[in-house]
Amino acid sequence: MANTSQNIFLTKKEKLRCNSCGNAIPFGQAFVAESEDSKGTCFACSPFVSYTLLAPGNVALTRRSKKHSTLCGVLFSWNQRRKRFERKGQYVEAEAIVKAEKECAADEASRATKNMKAAEIRTIQDKIYIQEFGKAIRAYYPNCPLNREFEIAKHACEKYSGRVGRSASAKQFDSHMIDLAVEAHIRHVETNYDSQFGKGKRKKEIRLDVGGTIKRILVSWK
Ligand SMILES: [Zn+2]
Numbered sequence: 469m470a471n472t473s474q475n476i477f478l479t480k481k482e483k484l485r486c487n488s489c490g491n492a493i494p495f496g497q498a499f500v501a502e503s504e505d506s507k508g509t510c511f512a513c514s515p516f517v518s519y520t521l522l523a524p525g526n527v528a529l530t531r532r533s534k535k536h537s538t539l540c541g542v543l544f545s546w547n548q549r550r551k552r553f554e555r556k557g558q559y560v561e562a563e564a565i566v567k568a569e570k571e572c573a574a575d576e577a578s579r580a581t582k583n584m585k586a587a588e589i590r591t592i593q594d595k596i597y598i599q600e601f602g603k604a605i606r607a608y609y610p611n612c613p614l615n616r617e618f619e620i621a622k623h624a625c626e627k628y629s630g631r632v633g634r635s636a637s638a639k640q641f642d643s644h645m646i647d648l649a650v651e652a653h654i655r656h657v658e659t660n661y662d663s664q665f666g667k668g669k670r671k672k673e674i675r676l677d678v679g680g681t682i683k684r685i686l687v688s689w690k
Contacts, residue, residue, distance in 0.1 A: 470540035470560070476500050476516065477553065478545040486510035500541065516541040519559035528575070530558065532568035537561045598622050601649075604641040609650055609689040616653075624649040647686075654685050 477499045484493040487507045493499050500516065501508020511517060521543065522533055534540040537560035544553035601621035606612065612620075655661045659678040665671075 470534050470537050473534070473540045473542045473558070474500060474514075474516075475502060476511070476514075476541045476543045476559065477504055478543070478556070479504060480546040484508075486513055488513040498543070514541070515539055516559040520562040520565060521557050521559055522565055523557045524555055526572075528572050529565070529568050532571050533560045533564045534558065536564035536567045594625055598625050601625065601641055605646055605650060608643060608646050609686075612650070612689040620649050620653040623653060650689070651682060651686065654682050658682075658685050 478496055479493060479499040480495065481499075481504055482495050484499050484504070485491065486493060486509045488509045489512070491510055493510050498511035498514075499508050500511060500514040516539070519537075519539070519541065522530065524530065539560075541559035543556045543559065545556045546552075547554050598618060598621045601624065602618040605617040605620055609617070655678060659681045661674060661678045664674045664677065669677075
């Protein structure tokens with residue numbers, strides 16, 4: 469409802485007076501006016517006396533509470549070092565802040581729902597990906613043990629999670645990619661590769677050790 473804002477200055481002047489009650493407004497107290505050189509009132513004579521100060525920092529809450537409040541008074545305080553007035557928050561109706569907070573909370577809930585849905589979609593996409601990748605592996609290695617193709621595909625999918633586009637079409641699985649996945653699987657599952665580390669052997673040596681076994685199994689699965 470408040471389309472415009474009223475300025476409220478924590479004044480840096482010594483001799484301001486309220487245009488309504490005539491009282492002096494001491495240095496550092498709130499002066500409600502367009503500028504410090506305009507005519508204005510003390511805070512007590514202003515409509516903001518019953519309002520609530522909302523601290524700055526939350527852009528959505530600031531915008532929404534202004535929208536729901538009859539009036540909006542922006543509080544400024546003087547920054548001596550920078551020689552300028554700076555925003556210190558806004559006076560709005562307490563009810564407006566409550567409404568704005570509710571709206572922000574509702575947004576948060578819908579954001580959380582969106583994220584959950586995205587995660588579900590990703591899970592389904594992963595499953596499709598594994599299925600399709602598995603089929604492609606089976607086509608290249610028809611003699612590989614039953615259901616092993618999906619184990620290989622699942623591992624590859626986890627390994628490359630987020631790095632490969634998940635639009636699972638058979639075309640995206642080229643033979644090189646399949647060979648690498650199958651080879652890695654054989655290395656870890658069908659050889660003693662993993663248990664040889666930490667015994668003084670270098671990775672290169674260990675790879676060489678299991679190389680023959682891997683090749684033999686690869687050929688037998690073809
Ligand atoms: Zn006054």
